[in-house]
Amino acid sequence: MSVKDTNVFERGSDVADRENAERDLPVTVRRDVNTVLAGFGGQGILFMGKVIAYAGLLDGREVSWLPSYGPEMRGGTANCSVCISDAQIGCPLVTAPDALIVMNQPSFEKFVPTVKPGGVIVVESSIITAKVECNNVAVHYVPATTLAEQHGLKGLANIILMGKLLAAAGFCSVETMTETIKKIVPARKAHLIPKNIEAIELGMKA
Amino acid sequence: MSQRVLMKGNEALAEAAVRAGCRHFFGYPITPQTELAAYMAKRLPKIGGCFLQAESEIAAINMVLGASAAGARVMTSSSSPGISLKTEGISYIAGSDLPALIINIQRGGPGLGGIQPSQADYWQATKAPGHGDLHILVFAPNSVQEMVDTVASAFALADEYRMPAMILADGMLGQMMEPVVLPEEGNVTLPEKPWATNGHAGEVRNIANSLYIEAAELERLVKARFERYAEIEEKHSRHETYGLEDAEIVVTAYGATARVAKAAVRDARAKGIKAGLLRPVTLWPFPKKAFEDAAKSAKAFLCVEMSMGQMVDDVRLAVQCKRPVEFYGRTGGIIPTPAEVLAEIEKLAGGAE
Incomplete structure (x- = not known):
């Protein structure tokens, strides 16, 4: 039995852009995004990745979420790769991201040099003091942990940073993100939905 | 649904x-x-x-x-x-x-x-x-x-x-x-399952041995x-093809590696290299005939695996030495990148001309 791919060589991002133009969707909102999220275990790195992947799912797109797993997660670094595309995801492991969120110094050192030219980096600047030295990427420094504490959003630094990435990389619409938060926050924690939405708005403006 | x-x-x-x-x-x-x-x-x-x-x-x-x-x-x-x-x-x-x-x-x-x-x-x-x-x-x-x-x-x-x-x-x-x-x-x-050993309710006493x-x-x-x-x-052998019709370089890989290989094939096509993918979906039975058929028009094969080269043996057997079969692999837990596979495809394309 042979299964043939009917979409051979026709599903590049330019095709997706064309289709989006036909559907009157803003082209930038439907961009392919290959994201790396990295930090310490416990900062909500994997959850942040799930939110981004879930937003892609709600938009009816192809998505993949690949966590780092194993001993590095216990007290060490945690990272995950998230891909959103209109074409089938090739390699779910992102080695050259066009969007990066870093939440600790080791991740900053490891992943900043891997970002593609023209990419976006969001740096948790209340934890990381280093600055990005290359000038072909857009860098956003957000003191997310400090902001979270000031606004009564303790523990939502990750969501603030994701809000910034949403504004900078436009991986989905704000409406989709709001819907995603409503669906992904478990029922027993429903009281946290407004806080998460507030954190996203705060991040988008940061 | x-x-x-x-x-x-x-x-x-x-x-x-x-x-x-x-x-x-x-x-x-x-x-x-x-x-x-x-x-x-x-x-x-x-x-x-x-x-x-x-x-x-x-x-x-x-x-x-x-x-x-x-x-x-x-x-x-x-x-x-x-x-x-x-x-x-x-x-x-x-x-x-x-x-x-x-x-x-x-x-x-x-x-x-x-x-x-x-x-x-x-x-x-x-x-x-x-x-x-x-x-x-x-x-x-x-x-x-x-x-x-x-x-x-x-x-x-x-x-x-x-x-x-x-x-x-x-x-x-x-x-x-x-x-x-x-x-x-x-x-x-x-x-x-009339052969099951479930309490010999019938006339025949089944034995699993x-x-x-x-x-x-x-x-x-x-x-x-x-x-x-x-x-x-x-x-019951199964396989999937991607851009194989006019492919001169047939990349073959299975499982997760086939996705990496497919991304590399897509990139090679964007560079004007006639590459295609032949992905075995069943490994036993191995889709021998698909390889035999591909060998008729392809110039060379590239087998990509997360190992030192194991499936490549079956590819060589199926191709029956009619075409060169090259190998690229990473092992020990390293996942090959599309860029690495693309570099191998380009090497083969350069050599084939």
Whole structure:
């Protein structure tokens, strides 16, 4: 039995852009995004990745979420790769991201040099003091942990940073993100939905 | 139709098995497969099934043998070192003509190796999944959706031919989440198993056994089994192609690596190189004819694996040395990148001109 791919060589991002133009969707909102999220275990790195992947799912797109797993997660670094595309995801492991969120110094050192030219980096600047030295990427420094504490959003630094990435990389619409938060926050924690939405708005403006 | 949900490969495999009517799971935890067993531990007791964590992989596979002999739809799952422990039982299951599903979420080896994704168990799965003259069905899905879709057909073919079936995946497929549409939940009608040793209610007393002292009898049984294997090779090999029609360079890879290879083929096409992908979906039976056909027009083959080169042997056999077959692999838990594979394709394209 042979299964043939009917979409051979026709599903590049330019095709997706064309289709989006036909559907009157803003082209930038439907961009392919290959994201790396990295930090310490416990900062909500994997959850942040799930939110981004879930937003892609709600938009009816192809998505993949690949966590780092194993001993590095216990007290060490945690990272995950998230891909959103209109074409089938090739390699779910992102080695050259066009969007990066870093939440600790080791991740900053490891992943900043891997970002593609023209990419976006969001740096948790209340934890990381280093600055990005290359000038072909857009860098956003957000003191997310400090902001979270000031606004009564303790523990939502990750969501603030994701809000910034949403504004900078436009991986989905704000409406989709709001819907995603409503669906992904478990029922027993429903009281946290407004806080998460507030954190996203705060991040988008940061 | 069910809606698209986001699920981890390991958990999706477990839910697909439940929806395929599997109510018996015996296993032992090991990274990167553990979520599968953990899911079954939660799910099976709620629906009248049996989840049992055995004292070892050897015990687990023998429980699979017992449940299968009694006519149950049964499975186990593990990762590379654990599969090595199960091979004795797999041979006994094959020698007793019993169906079962075994899932291998491969990690780096040999020995305890590592815990990152690998495809270094290809030889074990396809050549020697246990001692003796035997084959098992080996499926190599390349996405969470295809893993789900494979489960029911693996159970069905295992039942039809009364032999073990294996889903050979890896840590990347097991750990990643992708959108998946699950089969509808409902009552699954399992095939009649008149050979089951379930209390000799009938006239005939069934026996599940793999010991045959008489050489002539054992030879007769093994030969009969190989006639079934020949029929399977004829009827059930599966493969997928991508841009193969005019391909001069045929890249071949299975499972997660095939996705990396496909991305590289797409990039090569963008650079004007006539590359295509031939992805074996079943590893046993190996889709020999697809390779024979591809060899008629291709200039060269490139086999990509997360190993030092195992499937490449079967590719060379299938191509019968009519075309050069090159190899690129990473091992020990390293995943090859599309850029690395593209560089190999470009090398071949340069050499072919």
